Every structure is written in structure tokens, then in C-alpha cells.
Amino acid sequence: MDEKVEETMTLDLDKKLNSVFAGRVVRKDLTKLIKEGANVPVYVLEYLLGMYCATDDEQSILEGVERVKKILSDNFVRPDEAEKIKSRIRELGQYSIIDKVTVALNPKIDTYEAEFSNLGLKGVPVPASYVKEFDKLLVGGIWCMIKLDYFYDEEVRNMSPFTVNNLKPIQMPNMDINEVFEGRRQFTKEEWIDVLIRSIGMEPTQLEERVKWHLLLRLVALVENNYNMCELGPRGTGKSHVYKEVSPNSILVSGGQSTVANLFYNMSTRKVGLVGLWDCVAFDEVAGIRFKDKDGIQIMKDYMASGSFARGKEEKAASASMVFVGNINQSVDTLIKTSHLFAPFPPEMANDTAFFDRMHYYLPGWEIPKMRPEYFTDKYGFIVDYIAEFFREMRKRSFADAIDRFFKLGNNLNQRDTVAVRKTVSGLVKLIYPNGEYTREDIEEILQYALEGRRRVKEQLKKIGGMEFYDVMFSYLDKETMAEEYVTVPEQGGGKLIPEGLGRPGHVYVVGHGNSGMIGVYKLENQVVSGTGKFDKSGVGSHREAKESLDTAFRFFTANSKSISNTISTKTKDYLMHISDLQGIGLTDELGVAELIGLCSGALEKPVQESLVVLGSMTVGGTISKVEEFANMLQVCVDAGAKRVLIPAISIVDLQTVPSDLLVKVQPIFYSDPIDAVYKALGVS
Structure with a gap:
């Protein structure tokens, strides 16, 4: 495509985005500019930028950036400066800060109490009106701009001298999903995909079509309940970025030991672990996953299959998706010839077909290019917190039956394969056609991509488990013509261990x-x-x-x-x-x-x-x-x-x-x- 034409199309998309979603978008290079100097989550940063820089007027943008920088330098609490900020609140009597606030009810004194993540304060009284208005304070907490008062009363020794005077979330406290549905109608499929990819900070004009689909697939775990996927590939391809920076609703568990109590349920405190608190739990560096508990992997398998797990006398349900990301240190060709594509998993998982059979999709990380400066966008995209709320709202809906209007799955797909394909299709429809307006061709494109990822899982299961997983010839039938289409996996072609032609004597x-x-x-x-x-x-x-x-x-x-x-x-x-x-x-x-x-x-x-x-x-x-x-x-x-x-x-x-x-x-x-x-x-x- 001609560079000038491409530039014009990009500008048109920026204008359209600013007019259709006014105040909901931000120029992504501004995020990068400030992010490098402030250790604050992207979603907090972009909320502030959305407040002060949601415009395409260059002068207003510059003024807005300066204002955001000032707010961050004056009010953002760095953990190492917590004591200094506490002292400032005491000396001034009142001071505004930016911190992550979690609220819990203290029934002994019938008061809501706040805990401040970076400031390190606990037991700070919060007016009940804020808790009613922003209920996310009670579940995992939200980043806020808080005005704190300080008053020490010798008579009341048990009460904290700090009190919350004013609290304003700098994350989206709520959103109107119909705004997204209506806005989506103004964009073509290609434009909307580009908008989503820009919203996570990437520049779609620099990426191949197939890579765009892979980047979208990374987001499926954020819109689909109990979705299990893995992505293995070379280093430096941004595998964990989405789960760490883009969504305040997902958590990245860095490699190393984990416990059943931390992940699922703590028997002594009777609290549900990470799967009950987050929409998505991502494991970084799969090679390092270890469970201190012997039954850890078994409970994980149980949860991945059914969305529930048994601890003690009761069964608990949760909706968090499970994502496994890790590095492949050899070439894919070598791995396919000599082993299987799940080889980087730890030994106790690497030959466990039951564990891998619960994977709904295997994303081929080796097809995503290593990140270079030109792959990051300087155009407009949704404020990360806005898109995260859109994703969270879509988890309440399902498009698993979107296939049935036009297609029927082939007979090589067993129940687990069918569930996997339906979940992937549902997730991608939620992302690309959230208002449910799609055509036969749209669903066919998504269905082919969904079948490929599940077949990649099945091909590896066949290598590990043999004849039990023989049925890998995935296909779908067009309900009108009854024509059957087979879906292949690119890396399975060629590269056989036994070459064609005559070998040497001996x-x-x-x-x-x-x-x-x-x-x-x-x-x-x-x-x-x-x-x-x-x-x-x-x-x-x-x-x-x-x-x-x-x-x-x-x-x-x-x-x-x-x-x-x-x-x-x-x-x-x-x-x-x-x-x-x-x-x-x-x-x-x-x-x-x-x-x-x-x-x-x-x-x-x-x-x-x-x-x-x-x-x-x-x-x-x-x-x-x-x-x-x-x-x-x-x-x-x-x-x-x-x-x-x-x-x-x-x-x-x-x-x-x-x-x-x-x-x-x-x-x-x-x-x-x-x-x-x-x-x-x-x-x-």
C-alpha cells in the first residue's frame, strides 16, 4: 500500500475514533513518554491522559501532558517515600495522594476501613457513600485520587488519625456497554481490529494480518470465562505485556513456586485465592511452575476442566481464565522433529496429556515478531481502563452458539475439542463483533482460526499420548452446501525425520x-x-x-x-x-x-x-x-x-x-x- 494513502487512512481512523468515542481515547505515544519516568500502571496513566489530553489539538495535548506529569510528581505515592508523605499529611493537616485503595468492612465497629497499597496504611475510616458508589473498592481495590485528613485525638486511641475526606477513582468505576455497541457500527471490521490493536499499544500497519489475529487471541482470556490457553515462543515478543500492563483485571504470576492456598483456596483463612479475585491468571515462564502441594497440578486440572475445585468439604467455583506463557529455546522445526511443542513445561506437566487436553488454544508465539520501536503506535487508541471495563462487561455474554447458525463441526472433534473451539469463537466474536452483528464469512474466518489452535494442541497430544488422540483431522461443514472444509496447522507440514529418496548403504x-x-x-x-x-x-x-x-x-x-x-x-x-x-x-x-x-x-x-x-x-x-x-x-x-x-x-x-x-x-x-x-x-x- 502507498505510504501516503496509509497515512491518510490512519489520520481518518484517528479522527473517527475521537469523534465517536470522545474522551475515551488517548494518543498512545504520550503513555510511553510518561510511563518511562513513572512506575505507575498504564491504566492509571491513561485515565489521567484521557482526562487532560483527550483531544487532537497539539497545544492542548502539551499542556495536558505537563499537568499529568505534575499530578504524578506531586501526588503519586512511591513506596520508598511513604513515611515522607505521611509526615506531609500530618504537617499540612490535609493532602491529596494517588494510591491503590482496598476497602473492607470492620463489623466490630461497623465501619468501612481502607488499606493503602503504597502508603502502607491500614484501618483508615472511609465514608460508606464511596463504597456504595464504587463497589470495586471492595473487590481487589482501585487506584484513586484521595484527599486525606489528619487529626489525632488522645481520647480515641484505637482510631486511625487519618481519615478519607474525598475519594475519586482514576480507573473507570463503571461503564455503559451500549456506548461500545453503538460506536462499533461506525467502523469496518478492519478498522475495529486496528483500533483494538492500537489500544494495547501496537501499530497494526506494521504487522501482518496473521500477527494481528494472534494479538487479538491474547485478549480472549480477558473476555471469556474459564478460557485456558498457552503461548510459547522466542523471548522479546511481548507475551506477558497484555496480562501485566493492559488490564487491571488480570494478574501475572511470575515463574516459581505457587501454592494451592494462594491460587485456589486457603483452608485456614477460608478465602478464595487468585482465581476468585481476578478475571485472568497468567503464569510467566512456564518452565518454572512448581507446586509445593502434591495435589497442586491435579486441582489445577480439575479447575481448568470444570471451572470449580474441591477444597475441604465444599466445592468452589470461579471464572478466571488460565494463561501459560513461556520461552521455546530451540527452533520450532527441531522441536517438532525431536519432541513436542509442550516440551518447555516442567517435567511433571510435560508428559501429562490430561493437563494439556484442557488447553483451548495453543498460540504459536514463534509467528509473532520480536518487539522493535516501529511496532509501537503513536496513534489513538482506547484508554486502557475503558477497554478493560469493556472486556469485563463482555464476560457476562456468550457467543458460543455463533457457529451453529451457519456451520457444523466435523466428527473428529470430541467434546473437549468442541468446547475449546466454541470458547475461542465466542471470545473473538466478543472482541471483533461485540454487538453480535456478523456474517457467515465473518464466523468462518474466526472458526478456521479457532480450529487451528485447538488442532495444534491435539497434534502434540497425539505425539505424547499416541492412539488415544488419533482424531486430529479437524473440519467443519457448511450447513447449506454440506461441503466439508479441513483445517491444517502450518508447522506440521514438511520437515520429516525420515527423508524421501534412497539412503546410503548401511x-x-x-x-x-x-x-x-x-x-x-x-x-x-x-x-x-x-x-x-x-x-x-x-x-x-x-x-x-x-x-x-x-x-x-x-x-x-x-x-x-x-x-x-x-x-x-x-x-x-x-x-x-x-x-x-x-x-x-x-x-x-x-x-x-x-x-x-x-x-x-x-x-x-x-x-x-x-x-x-x-x-x-x-x-x-x-x-x-x-x-x-x-x-x-x-x-x-x-x-x-x-x-x-x-x-x-x-x-x-x-x-x-x-x-x-x-x-x-x-x-x-x-x-x-x-x-x-x-x-x-x-x-x-
Whole structure:
């Protein structure tokens, strides 16, 4: 797009925003300007800027900024200056401050009492009229401009000498949601998305369309009750910014130990934890999540599934969404080939399919660019506190049935998948079409995006849990035409562990059970050099069973080489073998048949068939064992890129356990004994 045209469109959007939402918007570069010098939440800052700088007149803006700076320097309480401010209130008798105020009723003296976050004061009497007018004071507290009086009465020793004379919230105490509904009609879909993205401080004209959707998805946890999502990606992409700065209704729990009492319910004080106090609880640095309580993860799973948890004799319900953000330290390609995309989670969670199955969306953080100055906006957006109240109000509504007017979900989606997709659709509709005015095309666009994020979760579950999560072919049907559309995940394409084309002689791929219990892919590389009949192994480490399996193959090879081919020499050659654990899950002992094939392939200088994987193990006498977890093994072969799979004939009976759409992806080749396996692997009839 032409830069001048883009600039004109931006100016038009600024003008439109200022006229439709007068006094509700602020120029975002002003926030950045003052934020760098004042450690005060963005939503407090923008409320003040909205009061004094909600205009597009440059001179008025400059005067407003100076006024806001003065208010902050004179009245904002810094924790390290608390004693100085208390002294000033005492000496002057009355003084105005900016602080976060929480109010609780003291029933012993029938008085509301305030606690000041930065000033460190407790038990300060508050007139009941303020509590009735601003009920958020009672639930979590709000930032306010407070005029405090000081009067010390020797007669009344139990009362605080400080009293609240005047209290004015500098957060939105309430809002009219219809104002948003009416205002939304003045904007196109594209304009409204740009407004939302500018409201969180980003510049949409610098971002790709797909990145804009990812930024919107970060906000779904703020508008949707009990929404579970995770975002893993590189450092510096702003993963935690939304939850820390943009909303006064969300809390960011930095990595480290947490307790059930802090998060859910404290049995001794009988108070609900963070999930009952906040709309969204975000965990930063997932790799560091630890629970002191043994049942912590179990309670978290229970809560993520049902929105309730049992503590003591009763069950408690809460509506907080759960967000997990963390860093991926390897490239995504490497992670997909060697492990799964949930690998950065701590060990007690990393292989827990039940925990990850409760995730409604996996946001691909690697698709969001690292933050640079040009990605931050200097245009107009909603005052953060206004948008936070809009988000909170939308939590009372639901658009989970928006899909049903036009579409039907495919049969690969189970109940949890369906709930996940509906929640994502509902959340995005609340953000983009809050007044419920949308078309078939609008819902289809959101539905495709919702299905992709849940399928990303399911693809990883399939890697961790095998056949239990086989149904990943997500689709939706158009109710009018009954045409079925399938939704794919971008990172699943290409990059297979087993490359196409012929490999080198002596190279063989094998799939087996690693010592971790998971099924893995291994590569055996055999080389034949002049020597005296030695067999050297590398890559085996101290894995005794793997060594024995390889030695079994070599003993069978030396005893039966002439039955395979007269040209094989076992006395004048040395055989060198290296094994690679391609997925890092620990070695397997199911290597006998594959290594025999590798030795023969190297000795005959004939490569095995293209994209072939070997299954099965053998004894030194040549007895072939049945393949355990046959369907799961075949699934791993397909995921790794195999086109042909060499299978013991004894496992034919297990073919019925394999879904038909998995069977059509590979060519099964059955062998009856080790020598038959060699012939078939090398394509010799």
C-alpha cells in the first residue's frame, strides 16, 4: 500500500475514533513518554491522559501532558517515600495522594476501613457513600485520587488519625456497554481490529494480518470465562505485556513456586485465592511452575476442566481464565522433529496429556515478531481502563452458539475439542463483533482460526499420548452446501525425520519403545571397512539392553551371512555402527532386526528401500517377537515420514486395531524371519 494513502487512512481512523468515542481515547505515544519516568500502571496513566489530553489539538495535548506529569510528581505515592508523605499529611493537616485503595468492612465497629497499597496504611475510616458508589473498592481495590485528613485525638486511641475526606477513582468505576455497541457500527471490521490493536499499544500497519489475529487471541482470556490457553515462543515478543500492563483485571504470576492456598483456596483463612479475585491468571515462564502441594497440578486440572475445585468439604467455583506463557529455546522445526511443542513445561506437566487436553488454544508465539520501536503506535487508541471495563462487561455474554447458525463441526472433534473451539469463537466474536452483528464469512474466518489452535494442541497430544488422540483431522461443514472444509496447522507440514529418496548403504531407520516408555525413532548407520571381523558400536552409552540387542544382531549376522549372500565376508572386514536417538527419549532394545538389515546393507553396498522403517526384535536363534502397541508404533512411523514399514508377520492379527485412514498412508511389508526381513528391506525377491 502507498505510504501516503496509509497515512491518510490512519489520520481518518484517528479522527473517527475521537469523534465517536470522545474522551475515551488517548494518543498512545504520550503513555510511553510518561510511563518511562513513572512506575505507575498504564491504566492509571491513561485515565489521567484521557482526562487532560483527550483531544487532537497539539497545544492542548502539551499542556495536558505537563499537568499529568505534575499530578504524578506531586501526588503519586512511591513506596520508598511513604513515611515522607505521611509526615506531609500530618504537617499540612490535609493532602491529596494517588494510591491503590482496598476497602473492607470492620463489623466490630461497623465501619468501612481502607488499606493503602503504597502508603502502607491500614484501618483508615472511609465514608460508606464511596463504597456504595464504587463497589470495586471492595473487590481487589482501585487506584484513586484521595484527599486525606489528619487529626489525632488522645481520647480515641484505637482510631486511625487519618481519615478519607474525598475519594475519586482514576480507573473507570463503571461503564455503559451500549456506548461500545453503538460506536462499533461506525467502523469496518478492519478498522475495529486496528483500533483494538492500537489500544494495547501496537501499530497494526506494521504487522501482518496473521500477527494481528494472534494479538487479538491474547485478549480472549480477558473476555471469556474459564478460557485456558498457552503461548510459547522466542523471548522479546511481548507475551506477558497484555496480562501485566493492559488490564487491571488480570494478574501475572511470575515463574516459581505457587501454592494451592494462594491460587485456589486457603483452608485456614477460608478465602478464595487468585482465581476468585481476578478475571485472568497468567503464569510467566512456564518452565518454572512448581507446586509445593502434591495435589497442586491435579486441582489445577480439575479447575481448568470444570471451572470449580474441591477444597475441604465444599466445592468452589470461579471464572478466571488460565494463561501459560513461556520461552521455546530451540527452533520450532527441531522441536517438532525431536519432541513436542509442550516440551518447555516442567517435567511433571510435560508428559501429562490430561493437563494439556484442557488447553483451548495453543498460540504459536514463534509467528509473532520480536518487539522493535516501529511496532509501537503513536496513534489513538482506547484508554486502557475503558477497554478493560469493556472486556469485563463482555464476560457476562456468550457467543458460543455463533457457529451453529451457519456451520457444523466435523466428527473428529470430541467434546473437549468442541468446547475449546466454541470458547475461542465466542471470545473473538466478543472482541471483533461485540454487538453480535456478523456474517457467515465473518464466523468462518474466526472458526478456521479457532480450529487451528485447538488442532495444534491435539497434534502434540497425539505425539505424547499416541492412539488415544488419533482424531486430529479437524473440519467443519457448511450447513447449506454440506461441503466439508479441513483445517491444517502450518508447522506440521514438511520437515520429516525420515527423508524421501534412497539412503546410503548401511543406514536404517527403526521405531521402538525407548527406556522412557515413549515410542521413538532411531537411525542406525553401519560402515564396513577392512579389518579382522570386529564390531564397534558408538552412541549406545551405558544402555545395556540396546548393546545386547545389537550384539544379538551381529552374532546372527556372522552365523548366517552365507545364507544371505556368499559375497559377505565377516573375517576380513570390521563393522562400525553408530545409533542416533532422533527424538531424545532414550534408547530402545528393539534393534536386532534393523541392525541385521543394516549390516547386510553395508556389506552388500545396497541401500534399503526408500522411506522404510523397521519394526520388531529378535533372539540370537532368529525368533521374532510380536510388536507391542502396534497401532501407536505405526502412528509414529507415519508422523516421522515413513512410506513403507517392515512388520513381523506375527503382528498381522493386530492390523484390526489400526484406523483405516492411518493404514492407507503406509505400505506394510510383512516378514516371517530375520533373513526374509533382509531380503524384503533391500528389495531383493
